[in-house]
Amino acid sequence: MLWNLLGTQPEIALFASLAIGFFIGSFKFGPIQLGGVCGTLIVALILGQSGARISPDLKNIAFALFIFALGFTGGPQFFANIGRGWRYGALSLVEVIVVVALVLGIAAMLKLDPGTAAGLLAGGATESAVIGTASEAVARLGLPAAETARLQANIVTAYSVSYLFGLVTIVLFASQFAPLILRVNLRDEAERVWRKLGGDGALAEGQTPAIMPxxxxxxxxxxxxxxxxxxxxxxxxxxxxxxxxxxxxxxxxxxxxxxxxxxxxxxxxxxxxxxxxxxxxxxxxVFNGGGSDYFVEKVDVMLTNRALHGLTLAQARARANPADGRGVFVAAVTRLDSTVPALPGTQVQRGDVLTLVGSKEDVTRGAAKLGYIIRATQKTDFVFLGLGVLVGIGIGRLSAHIGGIDLSLGTGGGCLLAGLVFGWIRSRYPVIGSLPSAAAQILKDFGLCTFIAAVGLSAGADALRLIREFGIALPVAGIVITLVPALASLVVGRVLLKLDVPMLLGAIAGQQCSTPAISALVGVTGNATPVIGYTITYAISNVLLPLLGPLVVGLVSKLG
Missing domain, CATH: 3.30.70.1450 (Regulator of K+ conductance, C-terminal domain)
Structure with missing residues (x-):
């Protein structure tokens, strides 16, 4: 009865996939946690056997909102890191080049179709957004409807299998195997870097010192x-x-x-x-608590001052007019929703959110020199949001023929680029384009998981067919696509770029866009130094990897 109801009322299947999927994804097995996206996909693949299908229009709208919000929130950091964060950003380029080469090689070896190859890319790189951009690219191949549906189902299935093994691989590599390869004690190395940045050595099992700075x-x-x-x-x-x-x-x-x-x-x-x-x-x-009421004012400030980009907090204070900086202290630095250590040696970038504390007069004066105060609001500028998505759809309709391959960004790639630009505009002109972080997170989470549930439900029996056809080859391919770029970045980052180990391993987690990996790293190191490298590569890879979906689909279809 209930099984038949899913087919007639697909909205039940959608929300069941979300609820059960996020419940499953919340469980942790050591440092491994599947997360809501993978959990939703697994449940949707099972419920899809009932025949439940979600309207393609809803799927496309959900993905457009997700990918625009992803670009919007990462825009300031992406443009800030293109030039000055090149040492870490180079690792994202290593990831892109090696992953594409591996996917094409495996596709040729196993004679994979474009959908399965793109799914391996998405799962091995642990980047869910690739599913959307690759699915759109498959739809533009001009194949019969049944063949298009089969290839899109293959994307989802290949992703779900390779993602599970890729996730385990990157978490264990970053937190356990890489320190063994480099022959370093990761906790001792993180403490050394913490002290080099100006920390006092009081470390905690998380992202903040045990003693307030x-x-x-x-x-x-x-x-x-x-x-x-x-x-x-x-x-x-x-x-x-x-x-x-x-x-x-x-x-x-x-x-x-x-x-x-x-x-x-x-x-x-x-x-x-x-x-x-x-x-x-x-x-x-004098022990009477007379100083306990000093840090009464606390505000979040978006850093927009060009002169401070790339400086450490100590350098920024040294260059400031003493009258302007007097009594103003930075309690926290937030970058891409991650907390970066607010130490004297921490570099700040345009787009960072600095938490200032002090007296009201001092904090107000300091905020005016740094950027603009982020006012607490629950209102979203829907004019800005709607215009951004429309511009993204327009960009996505542009196409080019290169080497006989029809390349087009599609709605996903177009909305991603539009989100980057509109997010950058918002950081420069804060009076327009309000999209509160909580609202943006809802768009990202609900948009992506609704899209994932829709494509999972539509995969149907094709999922079981693909698993039977390739068997253990898909998990092994997922491990290879995750492990080889990580090893390449480890060599490049340590031997050529001379990066500190905690930041290097954080950057490797970021190039894979892996939140579980950075969480495991922070737990092992005992402080937040890996987050410094993570935020840079995460911002860049979050843009580059989704754009690879159409490229891989085009290349694999061309190469046969």
Missing amino acids: LAARELKVTAAAGSSIGELEKRFGHNISVQRVVRDRSVIKGQPSVTLKAGDRIVIAGRREALVEAMPWIGEE
Whole structure:
């Protein structure tokens, strides 16, 4: 009864695939977690045996929204990393070149059809968006409807099999095997890099230090009597700030020109290591919690100042006018929804979100010099969103004939490029194009999983046929397509580019667009240093890999 109902009401099959798929994908087996996309696909392949089918129009709309939101959120980082992040970005090029060569070689060896080859690309590179761009490319081959449906089903099936083995491979390679190959203790190496970036060595099992890097204390002035506040702050590199002075029951605002006197009680704030160094030069700590109310203002600022792109936080502070930077501290750096260590040696890029803390006056002044404050909003600019998708569809209709192969971006590639440009425009002109991060995440998650469920349901019996035909060849191919580019990047990154190991392994996880791999790495290293490399290659590979779908389909169909 229920099985027959799925065929007559496909919306039940769709939401059942989403609910059960995300439930299955939430389970972890050691460092391995399938995730909602793969879970949804597996359930949809099973429920598809009932004959349930989703309208192609819904599938296309869902994918267009997903791919536009993907480009929109990654646009600022993509353009920021094209030039100055070339050392890490080179690894994404290694990934692209090696993966394409491997897929074409395996397709020739096993005599794969374009759909199966594209599915191996998507699964081996662990990039789900390739399914959409490749499916569109198959539809443009001009084949009979039944053959088109078969090839599109092969994409999904080949992806589901190769993805499972590719995911396990990249997680274990990045977190376990690569450190053994390089003969390094990954945790010790991560701590060394953390210290090199300016961390104090207090590490935690996650993405934040065990001790907060910012602190405030109330001190009684003794040794610093006779010094001005400006002189004191300059002595410690402006990493501390005197916020207020209590003298004879009068409260004096902390200004650089104020001269301290013996017996003054001052509230001093800044980076913890700078405070520890400065306190003996100032006086004695007063244990009454007088400094606990200092970091009362906290705002997120999108960095748009061109002059600061590529500088470390320490360099940015050194170049800033002391009057502008006084009392402004960076508590966190967010890049592509990942938290990057906010250490003195951390490089910042245009498009980063800096979390500023301090007094309201100081934070407002600092934000104006860095970029613009991201206001909390739940409103989406649907004019901007709709226009962006329309532009993407228009770009996708353009085509070119190269070497006898008809290449076209399709709706997926067009919306991806449009999303990149519109996201970049939004970062430059923040008064337009509001797409809150939560709304963008919904578009990405729901759009992709709805598309995946739709193509999984339509795969039907073709999925079982393909698995019986190739057997163990698909899992082995998935492992090879994942492992070989990772090994190539390991050699290039370590021998030629001389990258630090934690960042190199993070970049390898990013070139595979693998969130489970970076999560496993952070757990092994004990800090967030791998995320620095991950965000750069993730931003670039998220654009390049989906564009390979039409290329592989065209090449394999041409080569027969």
